[in-house]
Amino acid sequence: MGHNISITREGLTFPVWTFNGSVPAPTLRMTQGDHVRVTVLNSKSSIHPHSWHVHSIHSGVMDGVMGLGGMIWPGAAFTYDFIAQPYGVYPYHCHMAPVEEHINRGLYGMMIIDPVYADKRPHATEMVMLMNGYSFNNAYNPNPVEAGPPTPAEMANATTRNTIVNDQEPSNQVYTVNGMAFGYTGKDEIHLKVGQPVRIYLENMLEYDPINNFHLHGEMFHYIPTGTSDKPIMYTDIISLMQGDRGILEFAYHFPGEFCTVTLFRTMMRTY
């Protein structure tokens, strides 16, 4: 399950843990009402137990936190089984503690549940953008401390606790979208036509920063939080998301040009 992947165009690598080999993991797409079965196999060479927790509506045994589905040991597997509901955009990720490190290592992806046929969203060029990042502080530590919450003894001793917290505090050295820093630049710029309808499924999985945002240059988008409606609640060019928050952005460029979308990562869009 663990291997190194490139996270910058210059070839900096990071020792990731993955679902199916990539960061982010594959996007899962289905229609509301579909019967879904996801089998997660934790490889024998894995050094940790893992799980698969997806947002949306399902029973407790399929939630990937409690019970058999909440901890899959190396070499074992579990099948998550549910009816997809309601339509919207959802993160999925490993929920083993410390969750932030399992997410930092790359164990997450997006699940899109489409509305049923009669309510289908209008045709558009669609993209998935997961905003994420990498902290090397723990990753390069050969014996990551799986600390858990502080003990009463640690909490009672503010000085010790502060030292513990400060020494371990991870922070992102690399900010990315879809796992790659500055990935959509140069020959990999996104090319769009003026007037072409675009729909972005946006999700923030960045740990170690309290908040992240997405900002479009030279254009405005309609925003549907969580993707659970067909009516946007705002028309803007910037949206702020905490960990696990997500939504749908709909827009079409009015004018040609080369535009930089961002803040913490950079993506170029070229329109004609």
Add this chain to the structure above:
Amino acid sequence: MGHNISITREGLTFPVWTFNGSVPAPTLRMTQGDHVRVTVLNSKSSIHPHSWHVHSIHSGVMDGVMGLGGMIWPGAAFTYDFIAQPYGVYPYHCHMAPVEEHINRGLYGMMIIDPVYADKRPHATEMVMLMNGYSFNNAYNPNPVEAGPPTPAEMANATTRNTIVNDQEPSNQVYTVNGMAFGYTGKDEIHLKVGQPVRIYLENMLEYDPINNFHLHGEMFHYIPTGTSDKPIMYTDIISLMQGDRGILEFAYHFPGEFCTVTLFRTMMRTY
């Protein structure tokens, strides 16, 4: 006014200051248009002046910041008198500087103003959840420095100021909901029936972190910011709140199971 309370199930204690003995303080509930009188008595044994500031609509003299109601000395009392409006969910807290330390110590609660009879919200099982935390850094300091804003001299000297800020910087060692870390677990889990309508009045009073959030597992909720409407603006499973922000969540579990709600604190909900 000051005493120690348990803030973890293992018995870690914190030297709180309280309104009426508990953290959070009692929830106040009324109907829009009610004439409300709240008398705050600062006990003789108190070592600081305090005040009572509530959000919502009222005159300046009842705001708990300026004038007589803005500073109640030990042994003195003040009666806040207002007509409850508009319906919604409101924090109340001591507003004496440094406000963040008076809040860290526990001087806050929730006020719910219900809509008048004709517009009453539909029947549901209701809960109040205040997200909060405790920083020991200042609390264990025998002479807390009530610093106020930096002076021009301090500001002009970046090095000194940084040292001052860094040395004093409090941070949360314990994250809680309704004053207790991991309080709604084990024998205190919340028990719900599948299909049972639930309404949570949620408020974030966490200081020293820029933002906090609430996340429901296995289910989605309708969210009404500030509780000032009967129409939710989003249907999601996660909501982010800065200090003082709050709203109403409405949902019913579709499926049975044991569900962990959260991020910074943990609350278990078991449905049947």
Add this chain to the structure above:
Amino acid sequence: MGHNISITREGLTFPVWTFNGSVPAPTLRMTQGDHVRVTVLNSKSSIHPHSWHVHSIHSGVMDGVMGLGGMIWPGAAFTYDFIAQPYGVYPYHCHMAPVEEHINRGLYGMMIIDPVYADKRPHATEMVMLMNGYSFNNAYNPNPVEAGPPTPAEMANATTRNTIVNDQEPSNQVYTVNGMAFGYTGKDEIHLKVGQPVRIYLENMLEYDPINNFHLHGEMFHYIPTGTSDKPIMYTDIISLMQGDRGILEFAYHFPGEFCTVTLFRTMMRTY
């Protein structure tokens, strides 16, 4: 372009860089559909290239990031030319890297595009409030390091990178609204009549803190995110904004008094 301005009532000064001499820069106001031309001249005495990037809809060459408009050398000028659309509230700022330092130094302002005549907003007393701040850490550094993103070599060496980041990390020592700490206090309090309709165009340009907020005491406001609609999406007393986020607040005080609006800065409003 660089000079010192007072940023507190006590006369603390900060070495700013400005558009037209003030922090924030002048508010630009126009009607949707207007043909707008903004000429930016970088003075000969300037020590950096600068640019002018405005949010809203326009072509790539007028975006102030790529091409000739993206970098104006000392002594040179560029004219940005566009049709104002859509109606709303927009930040403008220098987009030269490091953007956060060019913003910290004062190179930003607000552009308001009004709806066309038939959809004009109702009459109200209008105010512009830009929430901002100042970090002395870099500003007093005689040779600010324009670092850019970390190199792969820096990123690969977590220890070095952390040291680099921590040593340079700027943080706000002074929080302000419209460039002045505690500016609207004392003789400069804002005076309003009970029932007087007020509209605030609010924008957050604070760098080095992940989020900022605005809170009204004793009253509630209707909030229109980005100002791109005539329908508010919430009725509250607190709004949280990341860098570059903004909106319109509409309210009228029900009661007289002296009210403190805030969190990070302080503004007094006195009503009669």
